[in-house]
Amino acid sequence: MLKPAVGIQLYTLRDFIQTAPDFNTTLARLSGWGVTDVQISAIGDIPADVQRDILQKNGMRVCVTHKSLERMREDLPGLIGEHKTIGCDALGLGSAPGEFRGSAQKVRAFIALANGIGAELKKHGMTFNYHNHDFEFLPLDTGETMMDLLLAETDPETFRFIPDVMWIRFAGADPTELLYKMRGRVKVIHFKDYVLNERGERRFCDLGTGLVDLKACYAAACELEMPYIMYEQDADWDDGDAFLSAERSWRFLQKLDRGEA
Numbered sequence: 001m002l003k004p005a006v007g008i009q010l011y012t013l014r015d016f017i018q019t020a021p022d023f024n025t026t027l028a029r030l031s032g033w034g035v036t037d038v039q040i041s042a043i044g045d046i047p048a049d050v051q052r053d054i055l056q057k058n059g060m061r062v063c064v065t066h067k068s069l070e071r072m073r074e075d076l077p078g079l080i081g082e083h084k085t086i087g088c089d090a091l092g093l094g095s096a097p098g099e100f101r102g103s104a105q106k107v108r109a110f111i112a113l114a115n116g117i118g119a120e121l122k123k124h125g126m127t128f129n130y131h132n133h134d135f136e137f138l139p140l141d142t143g144e145t146m147m148d149l150l151l152a153e154t155d156p157e158t159f160r161f162i163p164d165v166m167w168i169r170f171a172g173a174d175p176t177e178l179l180y181k182m183r184g185r186v187k188v189i190h191f192k193d194y195v196l197n198e199r200g201e202r203r204f205c206d207l208g209t210g211l212v213d214l215k216a217c218y219a220a221a222c223e224l225e226m227p228y229i230m231y232e233q234d235a236d237w238d239d240g241d242a243f244l245s246a247e248r249s250w251r252f253l254q255k256l257d258r259g260e261a
Contacts, residue, residue, distance in 0.1 A: 002225040004218075006253040007037030007063065009190060009232035013242050018044030020054065027058035029243070033250055039188065039230045040086070041066035041094065048085040055086060063228045064090035064129055064162065064188045069097055072117050080124050090187050091121060092129040092162055096146070101135060104142040107149050118158025129187065131162040137171035147173075151181060160185050164232070165217045166192035166210075170202065175212065176220040188228040189221055191253065204236040207249035208261060218256045229253065 008030060010017055016026045023046060030038070040062050043051070055062065065088060067079055072091070083091060093114075100110035118128035136146040150161075161182045165175035179186070193210035194202050207214060221229060231253055237245040255261040 001222050004221050004226055004229045005037050006229045006257055008035055009039040009230040011041035012233045012246055014042035020046050020050050024054045027060055031058045037061050037063055039064050048082040052086045062086050062088040064092045066092045066094040069093055089126045090129050091126055092131060094131050095133055104140045107146045111153050114159055115155050118155055122158045127158055127160045129160045129162050132164050133167045134171035137173055156185055160187055162188050162190060164190040164192055166194050166212050169212045176216050179220045183224055186226045188230055189226055190232045191229050192232050204233050206245050207231055208252040215261055
C-alpha cells in the first residue's frame with residue numbers, strides 16, 4: 001500500500017503568489033513547515049523559468065496545475081512548454097465553463113474537447129486533469145449527471161480526475177465511493193472541509209474540523225495508491241488569515257500521515 005504525499009494547493013494562498021518575490025517568500029514559509037509538494041493555481045504572471053528556479057530553491061515539486069480552458073484551446077503548445085519547464089506532467093482544469101453545463105449535449109461537447117486536449121498532451125507524456133465542484137452531480141436532461149458522463153465517456157488514458165472530497169460530500173455523494181470509481185485515474189486528490197450554520201449555509205473550514213470524513217478518504221487514497229493529497233481552502237480562513245488555516249490544515253494532514261488523526 002502506497003501512502004500519498006501530502007501538500008498544499010497554492011490557490012489557498014493565491015494572494016501571496018502574484019509576484020516572484022512573494023512566490024519565493026510563500027514557498028520559503030511552507031518549506032519551513034516541511035511542505036515539499038504543491039499545486040500551482042491562480043499564480044501571477046511569473047515566467048515559467050523563474051517559477052522553476054524559485055521552486056528548486058525551496059525544494060518544491062509541482063504535482064498538478066490549474067489553467068484556463070481558454071488557454072488550453074488557444075495556446076496548448078505554450079502550456080506544455082511551461083509545464084515541462086517546471087517539471088509538471090499534469091495539466092489541470094478547475095471547472096468546466098458554463099457553456100458546457102446543464103445538458104447531456106453540452107457535457108458531451110466538453111468531453112470531446114477534453115479528450116482532444118488529452119490526446120495531444122499524451123504525445124508529450126502529460127495528462128488532462130479535471131477538478132470537480134458540486135454541479136457535476138446535478139441531474140441532466142437525460143437523468144444522468146455530468147459526473148456519470150465524465151466517468152463513462154472520457155478517455156481513461158488521458159483524462160484524469162482531481163476529486164475534491166468536500167464538493168463531493170456537499171453534493172450529497174460519498175467521496176470514498178467515488179474514489180473507488182476513479183481507480184487508476186487520479187494523481188491528485190483535494191482535501192477540503194466545511195460546516196453548515198443554523199440556516200444551512202456553507203462555510204469552508206480547516207481540515208478535520210468539519211463534516212467531511214477525511215480519515216476515511218485518506219484510507220481509501222492509501223488503498224487505491226493515489227499519489228498526492230493537496231489541502232485546499234477557497235475562503236473563510238480562521239481570523240481571515242490564509243496562512244493560519246493552511247498551517248493548521250497542514251498539521252492535520254501530517255497527523256493523517258502518521259496515523260494519529
